[in-house]
Amino acid sequence: MFKRFLKGMLGIAVMSLTLASCEKSPNEVVETLTVKPEEAISFNAKDNSDVLLTVTTNADAWKATPTAEWIVLTPNMEKGTLSVNAKENTTTEQRIGRIRIEAGVAQPVSINVVQAAGTGEVTPGPTPSEGAAVKLTATSETNIAVKTEAETSVKVKVAIDAAVSSDVEVELFYDEGYLREYNYLHKEDGEAVLYPKEAVTIPDNGKIVIKAGQKESAEVEVKLNTSGLSLGSTYLLPLYLKPVQNAAVKQADCRVNAIVRKKNPKQIKNVVYFEVNDCNPLNAIEYMLEDGTPFFDAVILFAANINYNTAEDVVYLANNPNVQALLDDSEIYLQPLRKKGIKVYLGLLGNHDAAGLCQLSDWGAAQWAQEVADACKTYKLDGVNLDDEYSSSPIIGNHWFTNRSAAAGARLCYELKKALKATCPWETEVSTFAYGQLYTLPTSVKDQETQVDHPISEWLDFSVANYGGTTSPYGDLTKANCSGMSIELNRGYGSITEDSARNMKNQGYGWCMWFAFDPSGTGSVSSNRYRSDNYIKAAAKGFYDQNLVEPTGVWNKIGEGKYDPNRHTR
Numbered sequence: 001m002f003k004r005f006l007k008g009m010l011g012i013a014v015m016s017l018t019l020a021s022c023e024k025s026p027n028e029v030v031e032t033l034t035v036k037p038e039e040a041i042s043f044n045a046k047d048n049s050d051v052l053l054t055v056t057t058n059a060d061a062w063k064a065t066p067t068a069e070w071i072v073l074t075p076n077m078e079k080g081t082l083s084v085n086a087k088e089n090t091t092t093e094q095r096i097g098r099i100r101i102e103a104g105v106a107q108p109v110s111i112n113v114v115q116a117a118g119t120g121e122v123t124p125g126p127t128p129s130e131g132a133a134v135k136l137t138a139t140s141e142t143n144i145a146v147k148t149e150a151e152t153s154v155k156v157k158v159a160i161d162a163a164v165s166s167d168v169e170v171e172l173f174y175d176e177g178y179l180r181e182y183n184y185l186h187k188e189d190g191e192a193v194l195y196p197k198e199a200v201t202i203p204d205n206g207k208i209v210i211k212a213g214q215k216e217s218a219e220v221e222v223k224l225n226t227s228g229l230s231l232g233s234t235y236l237l238p239l240y241l242k243p244v245q246n247a248a249v250k251q252a253d254c255r256v257n258a259i260v261r262k263k264n265p266k267q268i269k270n271v272v273y274f275e276v277n278d279c280n281p282l283n284a285i286e287y288m289l290e291d292g293t294p295f296f297d298a299v300i301l302f303a304a305n306i307n308y309n310t311a312e313d314v315v316y317l318a319n320n321p322n323v324q325a326l327l328d329d330s331e332i333y334l335q336p337l338r339k340k341g342i343k344v345y346l347g348l349l350g351n352h353d354a355a356g357l358c359q360l361s362d363w364g365a366a367q368w369a370q371e372v373a374d375a376c377k378t379y380k381l382d383g384v385n386l387d388d389e390y391s392s393s394p395i396i397g398n399h400w401f402t403n404r405s406a407a408a409g410a411r412l413c414y415e416l417k418k419a420l421k422a423t424c425p426w427e428t429e430v431s432t433f434a435y436g437q438l439y440t441l442p443t444s445v446k447d448q449e450t451q452v453d454h455p456i457s458e459w460l461d462f463s464v465a466n467y468g469g470t471t472s473p474y475g476d477l478t479k480a481n482c483s484g485m486s487i488e489l490n491r492g493y494g495s496i497t498e499d500s501a502r503n504m505k506n507q508g509y510g511w512c513m514w515f516a517f518d519p520s521g522t523g524s525v526s527s528n529r530y531r532s533d534n535y536i537k538a539a540a541k542g543f544y545d546q547n548l549v550e551p552t553g554v555w556n557k558i559g560e561g562k563y564d565p566n567r568h569t570r
Helices: 003-023 174-184 282-286 322-328 334-341 360-380 404-422 498-506 529-544
Strands: 033-036 041-043 051-056 063-064 071-076 081-086 096-100 110-115 130-138 143-146 151-162 170-172 205-212 220-225 234-245 248-250 255-262 269-276 298-309 312-319 343-350 383-387 427-432 444-446 454-456 462-463 483-488 511-515 558-559
Touching: 003 282, 033 096, 033 110, 063 071, 071 096, 081 096, 096 174, 096 462, 110 174, 130 170, 130 255, 143 151, 143 174, 143 312, 143 334, 143 498, 151 170, 151 205, 151 248, 151 360, 170 248, 170 383, 174 234, 174 255, 205 360, 220 234, 255 343, 269 282, 282 298, 282 334, 322 343, 322 511, 334 343, 343 360, 343 427, 360 383, 360 404, 383 404, 462 483, 462 511, 483 498
Parallel strands: 041 110, 130 248, 143 255, 269 298, 269 511, 298 343, 343 383, 383 427, 427 462, 483 511
Antiparallel strands: 033 051, 051 081, 063 096, 071 081, 096 110, 130 151, 151 220, 170 205, 170 234, 234 248, 234 255, 298 312, 444 454
């Protein structure tokens, strides 16, 4: 007891000395800085009036610095004011910048500046003295889910529209000052933290060269050490490009932002079908495990269609107004899912005509697969899911079609996997709803060009069962490619308990399927929140030995082709 008391007294003594050493002398002045208003400034594309800021400081002087050349600042030191305006925006894109105000050693103040998109009038190209217009783009996935890897990377390159006679040099660097602006622009996605700078390696100290006579640089791989990342955190890797020699970089072309998350490896993944005619798929992000990872691993947009145009003799990808609205506004409704580490697949379904998923010829399958792959790249999707229903008889003798068969279904899966891999610079997957001719597929497909047989595991990533059932492995597939249960949440087909979930895991299954999920009740599918929440909580305990974090928000659908982008409290 005496030793404990003595230790406590020593601690108090040390604390007293520390506090005494930090006290300001009576004559020392602490420099302060305030800027009013501190809210973000919004400008129209042109014809703006000055916005007046009041700068108050006891420092000898202050300065204001813009991050973009289109922000016009007029400081008045005597009056303590700063006039802000913006040059005309002649591009078709919104542009974002910020002002940094500093005064002595006081805490700096940053003000975000947002300007609306312009009319799209062509801006005169750069003069030779200004340099060639250089654009930075990502050549790899920028939404990265890290599981067990110790290292990952982001690949980028720079390009110019036309080759020039001398080398063009730029510098790529880590822009830690961009975090505040990023979080302001993406506040609906939750707050990001900076990727640890010491864990980022940019080759050649960021130097990138486009050689004379060339239009693009070699690919640059920015390596990321992932060993120190925390579960549940969203990390921002802000990469920024600045000109060095014979180069000019526009604000819209200078950034690549990568989002990195560490995920807890899951033996069983959850895939949820959203009836997008009725439900907003953003509801998936409300369901999180205790460790900060999403309960749902994949979302299927149910569904796009395969259709045949008789007049033009073409099979094509058709999207109803609801599917198309989600694709058109992918950044609002789909990419937030991917940023959370949830994959987004496009559901593919027959639509009551001669086109069907299991009745395309070998040639027809390759043609349509490329159209689907192009759509996945355009809208930033992670793959497709096939459901063989609602097709009429094929037109035999037409070059697009063949007899309906499992072999034709396997051919389409193979061609989709091949086209997706060649088209999308990120990992993509092909999956099936085990129904119709897709119930059991051939165990291999022969490539039309090489004549090499490819086993089913190379072109089918997983298969889910009809409601209340399981899928079984065949060929070189294993239970990891199969669903141990498929649950229809609206009508209540199939069920799950903590014990049955744990048993599913122990048997080695890799997937659980959830269909017609809708916690909002804003569509024709009735709200199944109570049933869904109970099943999901049971699955979380049985699959992962974790509790489900109680969902507090909901996302609504508000009409044909219309979804509410705002989160509402339950």
